[in-house]
Amino acid sequence: xxxxxxxxxxxxxxxxxxxxxxxxxxxxxxxxxxxxxxxxxxxxxxxxxxxxxxxxxxxxxxxxxxxxxxxxxxxxxxxxxxxxxxxxxxxxxxxxxxxxxxxxxxxxxxxxxxxxxxxxxxxxxxxxxxxxxxxxxxxxxxxxxxxxxxxxxxxxxxxxxxxxxxxxxxxxxxxxxxxxxxxxxxxxxxxxxxxxxxxxxxxxxxxxxxxxxxxxxxxxxxxxxxxxxxxxxxxxxxxxxxxxxxxxxxxxxxxxxxxxxxxxxxxxxxxxxxxxxxxxxxxxxxxxxxxxxxxxxxxx
Numbered sequence: 676x677x678x679x680x681x682x683x684x685x686x687x688x689x690x691x692x693x694x695x696x697x698x699x700x701x702x703x704x705x706x707x708x709x710x711x712x713x714x715x716x717x718x719x720x721x722x723x724x725x726x727x728x729x730x731x732x733x734x735x736x737x738x739x740x741x742x743x744x745x746x747x748x749x750x751x752x753x754x755x756x757x758x759x760x761x762x763x764x765x766x767x768x769x770x771x772x773x774x775x776x777x778x779x780x781x782x783x784x785x786x787x788x789x790x791x792x793x794x795x796x797x798x799x800x801x802x803x804x805x806x807x808x809x810x811x812x813x814x815x816x817x818x819x820x821x822x823x824x825x826x827x828x829x830x831x832x833x834x835x836x837x838x839x840x841x842x843x844x845x846x847x848x849x850x851x852x853x854x855x856x857x858x859x860x861x862x863x864x865x866x867x868x869x870x871x872x873x874x875x876x877x878x879x880x881x882x883x884x885x886x887x888x889x890x891x892x893x894x895x896x897x898x899x900x901x902x903x904x905x906x907x908x909x910x911x912x913x914x915x916x917x918x919x920x921x922x923x924x925x926x927x928x929x930x931x932x933x934x935x936x937x938x939x940x941x942x943x944x945x946x947x948x949x950x951x952x953x954x955x956x957x958x959x960x961x962x963x964x965x966x967x968x969x970x971x972x973x974x975x
Contacts, residue, residue: 692947721751824948842882
């Protein structure tokens with residue numbers, strides 16, 4: 676009698692994010708008892724619909740955990756000087772603990788210049804070069820939210836990661852590179868697969884953990900995976916189907932779950948963790964500022 680193969684279990688990002696938000700809420704209450712009230716400033720430039728949705732969700736979650744949110748909206752015509760002037764004001768404001776600039780920015784504004792104008796100790800996205808360098812060196816810094824959330828999902832799913840072989844597909848500054856660094860710090864053996872890799876699928880088949888962040892819908896199929904692998908799908912892509920548009924990841928979920936042991940669905944996997952760790956970073960930034968962590972120059 677033929678047996679139907681077991682399907683991978685879903686890694687429930689919504690449930691784990693709820694745990695993180697409960698932890699954040701407890702930390703916020705502890706700070707309130709010291710008369711400290713964390714505040715997150717969010718800067719939105721332009722009218723991009725997706726960005727407006729993301730900002731609305733972030734502000735909603737901030738309110739739910741007791742973090743004050745300060746929204747700053749600038750028109751798409753705003754100059755780079757105007758954005759940098761606003762950031763200077765937020766950097767200097769002791770009532771602002773975290774600063775987030777919603778990306779992407781209009782084409783006439785230099786994203787790198789904006790990111791590096793944020794005081795590193797208020798850089799809750801973890802994108803400033805000072806935080807990126809500190810992460811590589813193992814310093815106490817603010818770490819990019821999505822990779823941090825992925826690590827929490829992996830620890831909840833796998834426990835101790837020491838000795839596991841992890842493959843990160845994609846080498847972006849936002850996900851791929853910091854993800855590889857965090858996995859290395861967790862004592863994994865690391866391979867980073869990218870567009871110039873030779874036989875990327877063969878490299879991927881060696882992995883106990885696969886983290887995919889390439890922005891190509893359903894690129895990674897079952898044939899890329901080692902049986903029993905844990906798959907973290909960071910991608911979120913909108914595709915057209917006969918029944919209308921739907922969201923899919925960078926992994927072909929239907930085929931991958933016939934091989935993997937556990938997998939993040941899209942939506943409902945990594946996405947909720949990113950917002951949860953943005954708010955966790957806001958609390959960490961507040962705690963570092965309270966502890967007298969040295970302010971880092973924004974002109975680096």
